[in-house]
Amino acid sequence: MLFPSSKNPFNRGVAQRGSSVPWTDGIVPYEFAPGYTPTQVEFIIAAMHQLERLIAINNVQCIMFRPRISSDPYYIRVTNGNGCSSYIGQNTGVTMNRTVTLNYPGCFVQAIIMHELLHTLGFFHEQSRPDRDEYIRVNYENVILGMERNFEKYDNSIADTLNTPYDYGSVMHYPNNGFSSNGLPTIEPLQPNVTIGQRANLSAIDIQEVRILYNCSATGITLPLRTTTTAPMVHLINITLSSALTVNNPTYDRRDNGNSSCYYDTFNLSVSLAGTYYIGSNSAMDTYGSLYNGIFIPNRPDLNFIASDDDSGDDSRQFQLQLFLEPHVQYTLVATTFSNMVTGPYAVIVSGPQRATLILTSIVGTTPVAPITTGSYSTNPATVIYMINTTVSSALTVNNPIYDRRGDGNSSCYYDTFDLSVSMAGIYYIGSNSAMDTYGSLYNGSFIPNRPDLNLIVNNDDSNGGTQFGFAVSLQAHATYTLVATTFSDMATGPYAVIVSGAQRVTLIRTTIVGTTPVAPITTGGYQTNPATVIYMINTTAFSALTVDNPIYDRRGDGNSSCYYDTFDLSVSIAGTYRIGSNSAMDTYGSLYNGSFIPNRPDLNLIVNNDDSNEGTQFGFAVSLQPHARYTLVATTFADFETGRYTVVVSGLQRVTLIRTTIIGTTPVAPITTGGYQTNPASN
Ligand SMILES: [Zn+2]
Incomplete structure (x- = not known):
């Protein structure tokens, strides 16, 4: 980052005599034009305060943003x-227009706002430095025609580096592919293994340069201390979720340098009210948090990235992100550590105008916690008198699924699954009541029938009096557990009840998919399966429509096709062959992906593509699916820019899970690119 010299003109005109680039006394008065909601204004002001806090030395403020008063020139x-x-500086003599444009939602990332405010404070982009050609190469042949101005280099008469070194990590540096016309890099660092274009936070050198320009001092009180820096927090509602990183957590290359290995957790985060949210941690570890739009792809942590933070929390080793979140958008929070291979407990706290939904979704490789041995489950009134019971009645029948409970290759026990979650952390007693000899198991997250050892927390046969399972277990709030209720012996059937006792009523929902009885296929008009097989098929149908608000991608991969598309999460609970097709007046086109679909790399993860195998112009294919794997179905059209209604039908041995996940309309972050997160072109 560098700032323009005040004694020479900025390249738009001639400086007025006596004009100055730095703001007088470090004070930037502001006003808001109409067009923002109060929460949007609050978000921008909070970013201003964060910038003040970063520049402050020992809490002595050096720059200040405050509402304008009539006497402010x-x-x-x-x-x-x-x-x-943003324009550059207080007064370069060029114009009296000091509009700072912050589009909602495109600019509503804290570091992007701080980037623009650094322009306001008087700084150019880092790659405009006089010495930049020693550090980067600009590939003008890849720059969008007419945008070359953004790669101008300023000489020493205009720009002052303040004697700081070239800073690849500056928040004022463009990314590799800024203003690229063809996806190829417009800027290439001349040094290996450096990252440019970060929009997570100010770099140490960014902070140093502002302090130099504004003569910030660690001792002198240059500005009155702001006494209400935490004021926004008092109106906030917190949700806290505890977790722990263990050697069973997955790892990823957090620094994206090819050799970092940090354990991480993922959380689904969503809010029901738009506004400013604070997402932070509390731990003895040096934590690191990142937020993603939609899904997090561990081997491509640059995709879908919104923001990350290392140490902005109150305790200096804790992450804290301040973000404007949209309602009903699925975000993924990745909680990890600054250093490699660090384990330990921690909590995530999300503060905002309303309670957020925060669900731990990490898939751990093996048992995440040691099995709990509790001795005996007791229904003694002395221990349950303070307990609130939640009871669900069910029955195991010949229509229930079976699994190899003993893991010996030949056991066959009918079972039920239940989703279990609690809103208050604590010890809960879980047991059964039945004439059968029951057997209970609790899992962290999902139960995978052919790998019952994965995610297991506790197993029990007879601890609850006679032949009933029962155990005590410490449950976290808002985590999803799976309770598996089955029997000690093979092929036993009969009614039973599950009772969960604890400090509060719990959520206990039976999720078993029953019914091996063949069901007649749903006639959808267009989609026909083989008559010889359909009588055993169960159909799952999803209705949707492609509109001009859908995202587009280059379906043919020829650089100029533009097809609207929908994405669906698809998973099955029974392995087998499934037929997937469409029914529509449009000429549809379907693709199935293993895991994620990456719009600008549609070749990655691809399992099968089809255009017209399903009667006329409808896509259709048969594919072998594994249980509890996540597939992505992409439904699009053969031709560019086609819109219209359609139906997806999946036929198979059991009902499948088919959820439309398309993100429609404007999104708060830039489109997915392969070269990092990119900000809006205009800057000065
Ligand atoms: Zn800029």
């Missing part, structure tokens, strides 16, 4: 216009 006007941009 200069002030910025924050406007919800197109793109993210």
Whole structure:
């Protein structure tokens, strides 16, 4: 980052005599143009305060943003216009227009706002430095025609590096593919193994340069201390979720340098009210948090990235993100550590105007916690008097699924599954009541029938009096557990009840998929399966429509096709062959992916593509699916820019899970790119 010299003109005109780039006394008065909601204004002001806090030395403030008063000769006007941009400095003599444009939602990432405010404070982009050609190469042949101006280099008469080194890690540096016309890099670092274009936070050198320009001091009180820096927090509602990183957690290359290995957890995060949310941690570990739009792809942590943070929390080793979250959007929070291979307990706290939904979704490789041996389950009134019971009645029948409970290759026990979650952490007693000899198992997250050893927390046969299972277990709030109720012996059937006792009523929902009885196929008009096999098929149908608000991708991969598409999460609970097809007046086109679909790399993860195998112009294919794997179905059209209604039908041995996951309309972050997170072009 570097700032323009005040004694020479910025390249748009001639500086006025006596003009100055730095704001007088470090004070930037502001006003907001109409066009923002109160929560959006709050978010921008909170980013201003965060910038003040980063520049402050020993809490002595050095720059300040405050509402303008009538006697202010200069002030910025924050406007919800197109793109993210700011003029440079208080007064370069060029214009009296000091509009700072922060488009909602495109610019509503804290580091992007701070990037623009650094322009306001007087700084150019890092790659405009006079010495930049010693550090980067600009590939003008890849720059969008007309955008070359964004790669201008300023000489020493205009720009001052403040004697700081070139900073690849500056928040003011463009990414590799900024303004790229063809996806190829527009900027290439000349040094190996450096990352450019980060929009997570100010770098140490960014902070140092502001302090130099504004003569910040660690001792002198240059500005009155702000006494209400934590004021926004008092109106917030917190949700806290405890977890722990263990050697059973997955790892990923967090620093994306090819050799970092950090254990991590993933959380689904969503909110029902738009607004500013604070996402932080509390731990003895040095934590590191990242937020993603939609899914997190461990081997491509740059995709879907919104923001990350290492140490902005109150305790200096804790992450804290401040973000504007949209309602009903699925975000993924990745909680990890600054260093490799660190394990330990921690908590995530999300604060905002309303309670957020935060669900731990990490898939751990083996048992995440040691099995709990509790001796005996007791229904003694003395121990349950403070307990609140939740009871669910069920029955095992010949229509229930079976699994190899003893893991000896030949046991066959009918079972039920239940989703179990609690809203208050604590010890819960879980047991059964039945004439059968029952057997209970609790799993962290999912139960995988052909791998009953995975995710297991506790097993029990007879601890609850006679032949009934029972155990005590410490449950976390808002985590999803799976209770498996089965029998000690093979092929036993009969009614039973599950009772969960604890400090509060729990959520206990039977999720067993029953019914091996063949069901007549649903006639959908277009989709026909083989008559010889359909009588054993169960259909799952999803209705949707492609509209101009759908995302597009280059379906033919020829660089210029543009097809609207939908994505669906698809998973099955029984392995087997499934037929997947469409019914529509459009000429549809279907693709199935293993795991994630990456729109700008549709060749990755691809299992099968089909255009017209299913009667006329409808896609259709048969594919062998594994249970509890996650597949992505992409439904699109043969031709570009086609819109219309359609139906997806999946036929197989059992009902499948088919959930539309398309993100429609404007999204708060830039489109997925392969070169990192990219901000809006306009800047100065
Ligand atoms: Zn900029």
